[in-house]
Amino acid sequence: MITVKYFANLKSIVGREEEKLDLGAETTLLKISEAISQHSPNMGELIREKKVMVSVNMEMVPLDAVIRDGDEVALLPPFSGGV
Amino acid sequence: MITVKYFANLKSIVGREEEKLDLGAETTLLKISEAISQHSPNMGELIREKKVMVSVNMEMVPLDAVIRDGDEVALLPPFSGGV
Amino acid sequence: MTTATAEWKVRIQKEDFNVNDEIELMKKVSRNIGGVTTFLGTGRAISKGETISKLNFEHYPEMAEKKLEELRQKAIKDFGVIDMSIIHRIGEIDIGENIVLIVAASEHRGETFKACEWAIAELKRTVPIWKRETTGSGEVWVSPTP
């Protein structure tokens, strides 16, 4: 299982904070975005259009990253901490 | 009367913190340095060699400044505040 | 790259902090500290022309702390400061309240200014924290500004 986490405004776009996806031993962000598109087409598109950043196990990754079973994927809108 | 004030290490060079000099209605720093030289030749020299800064009524002045009766002259070694 | 830190040095917390207390903690790190630069970010009443009544910060737990610790270690390595601490508050924050504090300490002042200014810019760029502003027209998530 892969855990997908949503933050800030993305939570209202997908109507959830987190979900679990079973996409086999190895998958890609593209496949994850397609799985997400089934319930939230807008969210899937934001990922494919690189309008959100993605971390895997708390490190930022590019769009072509390989995701493994057990990984924690987070979808991150642009940060706005600090002031 | 002109008041002359000494600060930091200059106080030990001249053995005083302050003195009053009567040099008429108008005088110069050069004349003041000569009056000081009578009791502290080293101090007079420091002024003439520009090794101390001079303020008149709390504003920095050049060596050729005119000093008037009633002025407060201060002899200031390089500042070292701040840390 | 990340190693264990004394827990007070990077923190994300709901509670307010006291700048003097944080500086005193930092001063205990070394008797050679001669300069401490701090940056404090506070909630402004007006942002981009809109009147703000309240702020709310959310973070990605663990990742945000990890990124702060990476910032701290890079500041020590790249700028040669003796140490740095970074605290960011989350949850509801009123106008005028403290949001974020960076403390950079070193023997001399030059590197503390550079490290502190770099750290706050880098925090905004790399640490997963998000701000929501409450204005007259409702609550909005904020787009980042440099």
Next chain:
Amino acid sequence: MTTATAEWKVRIQKEDFNVNDEIELMKKVSRNIGGVTTFLGTGRAISKGETISKLNFEHYPEMAEKKLEELRQKAIKDFGVIDMSIIHRIGEIDIGENIVLIVAASEHRGETFKACEWAIAELKRTVPIWKRETTGSGEVWVSPTP
């Protein structure tokens, strides 16, 4: 050029100060303060290779305060900060104790860093304050360093 100031904004004093209290005073100046940069200078145990056991600061009363107020006003004018406060202690100061504090507050952080860094350099250059260090070999008046 110098005009009246709320008395807390430039001070030369024997007593210690509390950085948090000084920042809170500054925050009351405007609801639009979003960034506060402070520089704190503290007594170091080692200076130019010599072990220091104590410091002592002397100032030219009135002139030093006047010069601090000029610095404050120039910082506001030239850097566009909302306000600045400057405190310098005099008398005997132990290692690790606070010596000088500069607080620069503004809407955005950029100008607070610039104003604060400029002010501490300018203070060293233009404000009649002198430092005496007590080392193993006695007491010495200190020559300025940039």
